[in-house]
Amino acid sequence: MAGTETFVEVGGRRLRLTNLDKVIYPETGTTKGEVLDYYSRVSDVLIPHARDRAATRKRWVSGTGTAADPGPVFFEKNVPASAPEWIARREIQHSDHVNVYPLVNDLATLVWIAQQAALEIHVPQWRFGPGGARQNPDRMVLDLDPGEGAGLAECAEVARLVRAILSGMGLNPLPVTSGSKGIHLYAALDGRQTSDEVSAVAHELARSLEADHPDLVVSDMKKSIRGGKVLVDWSQNNAAKTTIVPYSLRGRIRPTVAAPRTWRELASPSLTHLEFTDVLKRVEKKGDLLADLSASHRTGHHNEALGSYRSKRDSAKTPEPMGDKPPNADPRRQPTFVIQEHHARRLHYDFRLERDGVLVSWAVPKGIPLDDANHLAVHVEDHPLEYGQFEGTIPRGEYGAGTVTIWDRGIYEEEKFSDHEVVVIIHGEKHGSHRLALIRTTSDSVGGAAKENWLMHRMKDQRKGVWSSGPGARAAAPAAPVRRNGKTVVGTRTGGAGTVRPMLATLGDPADFTGGDDWAYEMKWDGYRAIATVTETAGSRTVELRSRNGLDLTPTFPELAELADAVEGTGVFDGEIVALDENRRPSFELIQRRSGLTTPRDIARGQLAAPVALYLFDVLSLGGGTLTSEPYSVRRERLVGAVHETRTIVVPPELGTELTAAIATSRELGLEGIMAKRRSSPYREGKRSRDWIKIKHTQTQDVIVVGWRPGKGHRSDSIGSLLLGVPDGDGVRYVGRVGSGFSDGELQALRARLDRISSDRSSVRGVPTVDARDAHWVSPTMVAEVEYGEATGDGRLRHPVWRGWRNDVRPDEVRWESR
Numbered sequence: 001m002a003g004t005e006t007f008v009e010v011g012g013r014r015l016r017l018t019n020l021d022k023v024i025y026p027e028t029g030t031t032k033g034e035v036l037d038y039y040s041r042v043s044d045v046l047i048p049h050a051r052d053r054a055a056t057r058k059r060w061v062s063g064t065g066t067a068a069d070p071g072p073v074f075f076e077k078n079v080p081a082s083a084p085e086w087i088a089r090r091e092i093q094h095s096d097h098v099n100v101y102p103l104v105n106d107l108a109t110l111v112w113i114a115q116q117a118a119l120e121i122h123v124p125q126w127r128f129g130p131g132g133a134r135q136n137p138d139r140m141v142l143d144l145d146p147g148e149g150a151g152l153a154e155c156a157e158v159a160r161l162v163r164a165i166l167s168g169m170g171l172n173p174l175p176v177t178s179g180s181k182g183i184h185l186y187a188a189l190d191g192r193q194t195s196d197e198v199s200a201v202a203h204e205l206a207r208s209l210e211a212d213h214p215d216l217v218v219s220d221m222k223k224s225i226r227g228g229k230v231l232v233d234w235s236q237n238n239a240a241k242t243t244i245v246p247y248s249l250r251g252r253i254r255p256t257v258a259a260p261r262t263w264r265e266l267a268s269p270s271l272t273h274l275e276f277t278d279v280l281k282r283v284e285k286k287g288d289l290l291a292d293l294s295a296s297h298r299t300g301h302h303n304e305a306l307g308s309y310r311s312k313r314d315s316a317k318t319p320e321p322m323g324d325k326p327p328n329a330d331p332r333r334q335p336t337f338v339i340q341e342h343h344a345r346r347l348h349y350d351f352r353l354e355r356d357g358v359l360v361s362w363a364v365p366k367g368i369p370l371d372d373a374n375h376l377a378v379h380v381e382d383h384p385l386e387y388g389q390f391e392g393t394i395p396r397g398e399y400g401a402g403t404v405t406i407w408d409r410g411i412y413e414e415e416k417f418s419d420h421e422v423v424v425i426i427h428g429e430k431h432g433s434h435r436l437a438l439i440r441t442t443s444d445s446v447g448g449a450a451k452e453n454w455l456m457h458r459m460k461d462q463r464k465g466v467w468s469s470g471p472g473a474r475a476a477a478p479a480a481p482v483r484r485n486g487k488t489v490v491g492t493r494t495g496g497a498g499t500v501r502p503m504l505a506t507l508g509d510p511a512d513f514t515g516g517d518d519w520a521y522e523m524k525w526d527g528y529r530a531i532a533t534v535t536e537t538a539g540s541r542t543v544e545l546r547s548r549n550g551l552d553l554t555p556t557f558p559e560l561a562e563l564a565d566a567v568e569g570t571g572v573f574d575g576e577i578v579a580l581d582e583n584r585r586p587s588f589e590l591i592q593r594r595s596g597l598t599t600p601r602d603i604a605r606g607q608l609a610a611p612v613a614l615y616l617f618d619v620l621s622l623g624g625g626t627l628t629s630e631p632y633s634v635r636r637e638r639l640v641g642a643v644h645e646t647r648t649i650v651v652p653p654e655l656g657t658e659l660t661a662a663i664a665t666s667r668e669l670g671l672e673g674i675m676a677k678r679r680s681s682p683y684r685e686g687k688r689s690r691d692w693i694k695i696k697h698t699q700t701q702d703v704i705v706v707g708w709r710p711g712k713g714h715r716s717d718s719i720g721s722l723l724l725g726v727p728d729g730d731g732v733r734y735v736g737r738v739g740s741g742f743s744d745g746e747l748q749a750l751r752a753r754l755d756r757i758s759s760d761r762s763s764v765r766g767v768p769t770v771d772a773r774d775a776h777w778v779s780p781t782m783v784a785e786v787e788y789g790e791a792t793g794d795g796r797l798r799h800p801v802w803r804g805w806r807n808d809v810r811p812d813e814v815r816w817e818s819r
Helices: 032-041 043-050 108-117 152-168 195-212 276-286 293-307 309-311 385-389 560-566 586-595 600-609 630-640 661-667 744-755
Strands: 006-010 013-018 023-025 056-059 074-076 089-093 098-102 118-122 137-147 176-177 183-188 232-233 336-343 348-353 360-363 375-382 393-395 402-417 420-428 434-446 449-459 483-484 487-490 504-507 517-526 528-537 540-546 569-579 611-622 673-676 688-696 701-710 719-728 729-736 776-788 801-805
Touching: 006 108, 006 600, 006 776, 013 108, 013 118, 032 108, 032 232, 032 276, 032 600, 043 108, 043 118, 043 293, 043 348, 056 776, 089 560, 108 118, 108 600, 137 152, 137 195, 152 232, 152 719, 183 293, 183 483, 195 232, 195 528, 232 801, 309 744, 336 487, 336 673, 360 385, 360 449, 375 385, 402 630, 504 801, 517 688, 528 560, 528 611, 560 611, 569 586, 586 600, 586 801, 611 630, 661 744, 701 744, 719 744, 719 776, 744 776
Parallel strands: 487 540, 504 688
Antiparallel strands: 006 013, 056 074, 056 118, 089 098, 137 183, 137 232, 176 183, 336 348, 336 402, 348 360, 360 375, 375 449, 393 402, 402 420, 420 434, 434 449, 483 487, 517 673, 528 540, 528 569, 569 611, 673 688, 701 719, 701 776, 719 729, 776 801
């Protein structure tokens, strides 16, 4: 076990992960791999509460041990010499020494910390500001710590008393069960008070509670007076003190978590600490219960940062947005960029990056460099996020007078963001992807105002082949080359699979199926169909994955490069990419988490959150020789002989020769259905054939999303249902609407996705007046899958339930699943 290791790319950073099977929590058998998976999956909700704060770590390199024999633990403040250079860090000067702390500002850093077996992350209530200066605290914390004879019930009682006091002060406390013994209460602050001032208020609050409830509350830490009472520990507001960050694991016997809770939960007599598996489910369902805490920081920074912007503009005279709308606090949303062409007194381009609720901005006279040239970039005042959508004319006589148009916009990845250097990869909607560096050179004073000159430079991407740079490029290409056993298994494309279209099956039914000895039966796997090609050039072997419509899936599933080690020589294989749930059953919902991921950061996180396997069921060629004209029985035999199965490359067994038994086995395993294949049939590329028949336990249908209707009640500000269509001979025909099968959070994400393809008119026929009355139409470009009870005589789906997007199917490929 000590020698096991793997390499992953996270946010463009290559990380070495070791001992993934090592048991960290012996009580539950929780492994290091599961710890890494947990931190990857909660990174979007944890990082906002740790960002720009000095991170102290507690490490259990030998595991947490047992109650009788706990494992050794040690604190670590400084960034070790072995740490990657890209980890953001800040210094704190103490009386006789300097500590250099890491900042948990990105997923790669969080995964690196977990790789060190640092289970607990502790941070102060303040953040570092520009230049490394300590800011005032942006939150108050009270640690409710039960003495001997008291427990969570008593802590919850005290929490309610604290809530009443803080609410009277205009603060909104949010509870966190600490994962250790007690409860933490957080309240967002506006950053006007120093740490000493906040500590004084917290101390006075604790004393007041102790005076009013002497039998329940104590404000002094002496253990001798704490029996049966709850200590209201106010001291963690001291600038030198830290508190475990919300969503951090605890290094206890069981893998408990500092878990945000609701006040309703605190009223339950069965209140208990949560373990990491519970927290993963809650985050998936509810998101971040502490979102308001990080939103307060963003809003405060937003208002402070826009002071200069607003002072230069008169809202009554210019159409520019004033930034009155609070910034979106959703940490899961990719940060955006915009490049605006500004025809002012002199033509220039404005380059803006979303950060901390504003657009950090530079004026670039010569525009974005598309070659090796350095371009001057002048740092200007922060702009409101709404400016990213602004196009229009600023009136003559106003600041920046002239016409503004959007040259490009999109999302970006942050590699480095300091006061002196910024490195980002932008992914534009019009001009593709570029890796850009901004280096600060001078800071001058012009007319009493600071003027910072920077250089903008287009950099070569270290991950060769990762980003396409053609117009409209959005999807990522594969990760950097990885060598296994002397072979390059991910790297430069060598073609092959892009011209292969898979053979398709026809829907059938047991009642009208003839069966016979000439039929073989297989499981029907619920995943993404893929043609996998292994090629070799000059000793380097490459794996390429293509969907049924030719979409390149290789970058989305980099772990399937293992196919290069699972076969000898070259070949073209047909199979299904499958994600398995906790019961080892294929989960279409789970594999949806990997769909549409484009950035290395998200792809690496997806690998940990939803691991996949490639289930191979056919082979089209081996060693350069084609097998498509051979009967299925021969191809199956060649497939079994050619593939050496691994954890991620599998050749599933056949289900025997009895149809009824095959169907029963499939039902028993909770699968979607079976595939019946004629043993004597050739492989018919791109053809739908009766030689392959699929028999489903439930009815599903690919559909085109053509519009949506607003919701009602608690869904009044989002989507209530999606309007669906299926092509027929005369265009797209309406087949009904679906409003169940997704969460409120998914509906919000759908709204953002559909707004980008909104349309002024309907593209579908036969929509009833009641459905068309309040419909919002979209371009018919996106395909999804629904499950339904039955179809009516006029082709409407009854009781459809949402299953997910089908990015591997084009709209022109959608057709009725007819028998």
